[in-house]
Amino acid sequence: MKTAMLYGGPDVRVERLPDPEPGPGEVLVRVRAAGICGSDLHGYRQPRPGVKYPIRAGHELSGEVAAVGAGVAGLSPGQRVGVEPMHLLGCGTCPRCLRGDYHICPRRGQREGKPIHSSGFSELDLVVARNVFPLPDNVSLEDAAILDVYAVGVHGVNRLPVKPFHSVVVIGTGAVGLTQGQVARALGARRVIVVGTRDEPLEIARSCGAADAVVNARTQDPVRAVLDLTGGEGADVVFETVGGRGDTVAQACEMATFGGQVGVVGLFVEPISIDTRPAMRKEVEIRWVNSYSTWDGVREFQIALDLMASGRVQAGPLITHRVSLDRVAEGFAWANDKRSSGAIKVLVIP
Numbered sequence: 001m002k003t004a005m006l007y008g009g010p011d012v013r014v015e016r017l018p019d020p021e022p023g024p025g026e027v028l029v030r031v032r033a034a035g036i037c038g039s040d041l042h043g044y045r046q047p048r049p050g051v052k053y054p055i056r057a058g059h060e061l062s063g064e065v066a067a068v069g070a071g072v073a074g075l076s077p078g079q080r081v082g083v084e085p086m087h088l089l090g091c092g093t094c095p096r097c098l099r100g101d102y103h104i105c106p107r108r109g110q111r112e113g114k115p116i117h118s119s120g121f122s123e124l125d126l127v128v129a130r131n132v133f134p135l136p137d138n139v140s141l142e143d144a145a146i147l148d149v150y151a152v153g154v155h156g157v158n159r160l161p162v163k164p165f166h167s168v169v170v171i172g173t174g175a176v177g178l179t180q181g182q183v184a185r186a187l188g189a190r191r192v193i194v195v196g197t198r199d200e201p202l203e204i205a206r207s208c209g210a211a212d213a214v215v216n217a218r219t220q221d222p223v224r225a226v227l228d229l230t231g232g233e234g235a236d237v238v239f240e241t242v243g244g245r246g247d248t249v250a251q252a253c254e255m256a257t258f259g260g261q262v263g264v265v266g267l268f269v270e271p272i273s274i275d276t277r278p279a280m281r282k283e284v285e286i287r288w289v290n291s292y293s294t295w296d297g298v299r300e301f302q303i304a305l306d307l308m309a310s311g312r313v314q315a316g317p318l319i320t321h322r323v324s325l326d327r328v329a330e331g332f333a334w335a336n337d338k339r340s341s342g343a344i345k346v347l348v349i350p
Contacts, residue, residue, distance in 0.1 A: 002350070004121035004328045005054040008047030012329040020126045022069035027132050029083060033145035034120030035060035036335040036346045038174060038243070039267060044332050058120025058348065059085035062135070062144035072129045082144040084131040084151070084301045085118040088291060100294035121328055123350045133301060136309045143308060143315035145347055149175050150304035150313060152265065153183035155292035158300065160237050160263045162189045167230050169193045169255050170210070171248050172241035173201035174338070175318050175345040176265060180239050181210030186312040193229055195222045201344055208317035226255040233257050239289075243267040250274040258282045265289040321346040
């Protein structure tokens with residue numbers, strides 16, 4: 001099979017490996033679409049310390065069942081499926097796993113002491129059967145490839161419950177920001193304001209149902225704009241989805257109302273600091289949103305799939321670029337420079 005091998009930095013090559021075979025409890029998935037995630041770009045921009053290259057990647061994926069291992073029931077070759085990524089597997093025995101919070105298992109993403117992960121930038125990938133979700137006929141394989149992103153949005157709203165009278169701000173117009181806005185609106189927010197720095201994705205935020213109002217932070221003070229849009233009150237819930245190296249957590253605290261909540265969804269690549277005085281004065285609650293798992297006994301990936309199947313969220317407008325596996329390096333370049341390419345979500349189509 002063909003697979004993308006990441007050698008650190010922008011060195012991405014397509015090579016051939018033997019076709020894997022499913023063991024007991026495993027499913028071999030023929031990958032039909034895989035999204036390039038912002039976390040994939042961290043090692044693309046700069047090789048990560050301690051990582052032994054080359055590596056394989058691609059944890060946002062969908063496809064068709066190619067084969068099943070011993071003991072797998074309810075799945076058969078040819079079945080269309082979405083895949084919850086392997087790096088979210090917990091140990092299954094610690095207190096976090098036993099209560100369903102496997103996403104914060106101290107040994108998450110390990111098997112027999114070795115790291116495991118999905119490799120969706122490949123023609124074939126092995127998945128444990130419990131992470132394979134059959135797709136209804138009205139959910140396309142391309143849309144299903146970014147169910148992982150929607151599941152993060154579901155976890156965000158579960159961590160910071162959105163009420164029908166709440167105003168919500170989402171900082172960021174990447175795929176995580178736009179899915180977070182869609183999920184917040186679908187699950188009951190009175191009003192969602194999306195803050196970004198480029199007009200094109202802000203317009204997509206409006207058209208795809210992620211925002212009732214938008215703010216371009218390059219042309220206006222985003223904090224003042226949010227206060228104006230909320231009648232001077234500030235937002236009940238603010239989701240920070242940018243991460244990186246910016247001051248967006250501080251902005252989120254300034255945008256929040258008295259007694260409001262800030263959810264940090266974005267992944268920061270270096271330590272950040274904020275002036276705690278505004279948050280203390282308003283008693284703003286800051287909560288971290290890390291991936292997803294289950295909520296009240298229900299898989300959040302399944303909740304995301306149900307939202308997509310019911311038409312309450314729209315993945316199609318977020319998928320702006322597609323590239324073949326042979327041209328995966330070009331896809332990474334598009335995803336890495338969204339301002340030039342106009343990309344929101346780049347899909348690799350093996």
